[in-house]
Amino acid sequence: MECADAILFVVDSIDGMTPLDAEIADLVRGSARPVVLVVNKVDIEGHESRAFEFSRFGFEHACSVSAAHGRGIGELVEVVEGLLPAPEEEPDVAEEEAPKLALVGRPNVGKSSLVNAILDDKRSTVSEIAGTTRDTIDVEAVREGRRYILCDTAGIRHRSRHNTSVEVFSVMRSEKTIRRADLNILVIDATTGVTMQDKKIAGLIQEAQKPAVIVLNKWDLIEKEEGREASKLLLEEHVEKVRRALFFLDYAPVVVLSALTGENVRRLFTMVEKVREHARRRAGTGELNRVIRAAMERQAPPIRGNRRFKLLYATQAKESGVSSIAPPLFVMFVNNPLLLPDSYMNYLKARIRDKWEFPGLPILLRLRGRESAEATVSD
Ligand SMILES: Nc1nc2c(ncn2[C@@H]2O[C@H](COP(=O)(O)OP(=O)(O)O)[C@@H](O)[C@H]2O)c(=O)[nH]1
Ligand SMILES: [Mg+2]
Known part of the structure; x- marks a missing residue:
């Protein structure tokens, strides 16, 4: 906790609040670091109510997520980003x-x-x-x-x-x-x-x-x-x-x-x-995830061999020092990169361009899977 910029305090919503949670909550409160209470294993909307009992801890920032299914991760990232120190000044x-x-x-x-x-x-x-x-x-x-x-x-x-x-x-x-x-x-x-x-x-x-x-x-x-x-x-x-x-x-x-x-x-x-x-320019993580999720709702990615593509969250990578005019690079953390065809990648790039324009710049989209180290880059 001492070397952290922020603390994610993770609790299990299936087990519910335990005495150990209460102890950790006290420790975390004494750390003088920004804290996000992360209520995990809220796998579906219907389980949201399980998160309520943890509000008794009184943390200002709380998110319910499902680490297993990638639910709520974009929102969590957004909250964490808001708590971190501002990035260093752009060079002159x-x-x-x-x-x-x-x-x-x-x-x-x-x-x-x-x-x-x-x-x-x-x-x-x-x-x-x-x-x-x-x-x-x-x-x-x-x-x-x-x-x-x-x-x-x-x-x-x-x-x-x-x-x-x-x-x-x-x-x-x-x-x-x-x-x-x-x-x-x-x-x-x-x-x-x-x-x-x-x-x-x-x-x-x-x-x-x-x-x-x-x-x-x-x-x-x-x-x-x-x-x-x-x-x-x-x-x-x-x-x-x-x-x-x-x-x-x-x-x-x-x-x-x-x-x-x-x-x-x-x-x-x-x-x-x-x-x-x-x-x-950098696209904010929260807004980026909203844009991509909206695009995916409007047109769902195709199902391949009864496997469905899942997005955990997307973020714009920092690639400073590569070039003074570096194209924007977006990384999407997904369940399996192989589930997303190039045509759909292009669809998503077009939605990103609708929102942020990026004139003169190709948009680079990289998928990173969590099931394996495989990663694909599309043009
Ligand atoms: N009228 C006109 N001629 C041009 C223009 N730009 C280049 N040229 C002519 O086109 C020819 C080729 O130009 P150059 O600059 O050597 O072309 P490069 O081979 O692409 O470097 C030359 O005769 C130039 O004078 C232009 O804007 N207007
Ligand atoms: Mg010439």
Whole structure:
């Protein structure tokens, strides 16, 4: 009790109150620690009344649970969270590591032009980074006191008749860049729209489960073609087309801009910051469990071989230090991870996204079983 931040005082509702319980209650009261009275073995709603006699102990916080069936665990976790000391202050933004923003996309979509547009922008100050790899050219940009590292996929300038091998090569290089990045900026040429190769690169981002923003570049050419006013009306349509073609990267917001004129480049950074902010957000355990339980009530998980999936509780994991823009990771403690199909995992992720949005971020959901050490991760 001395080294605890909080004490869970567990009693057995089937045995009822015993003299030993009363003794322990006195001990616990003298500990000067927050105490939660946990009345266990309340397996069904109808047994709630068994918990009443323990209210005589007079503890401020009490929960009835069934450890065997996972009943009331989410509520218990919520109560405990409320009693624990506040988490340590978030680190100062300025002290944070600069996120690596990779510009990826097929040749000639305007990646290097976009880097130059950022560097030319009065709001940026820039310095090249020593030790740049062969695959990318990295530069540091500072905007409004925030540092970023821009990784431009080095151009493949030599011409080749074996076009396809060059393309495969560039996709392979993209893969490496994508995995190294904290956030990928997938550049698409607005005049051509999404091509097969764009889809391949987008697929790599999705597989790598990386934060992403899609840039629809060369908008000045659409304006020139259609006229400024008319192109405004076309904007939604173009964005919709990109979304439909890259539906599997649905978490990535789309920013329309022109690297040539520099128009809307600022919006790209606003978006990157928005993604970063959401990466720092944490869903409260209580609310998360309510959202997931409501989703499960609306649509129950399928039964597999007469075994029913059971959720004990869910929580958002802390994964600090992994990346300055880490995707949100949720862990669900369940009876058996194998009982939940991927389609249902995706359903739950969609409900989490309805509630917390997480723009630009893939939602990671991990199941942890209590019957065995098995755990599965879904994309
Ligand atoms: N009109 C227009 N041309 C652009 C834009 N961005 C890039 N370009 C042109 O597209 C070509 C390829 O650009 P580059 O930045 O080298 O593409 P990268 O291969 O993706 O790095 C160059 O001729 C650029 O001038 C843009 O926003 N508008
Ligand atoms: Mg280039």
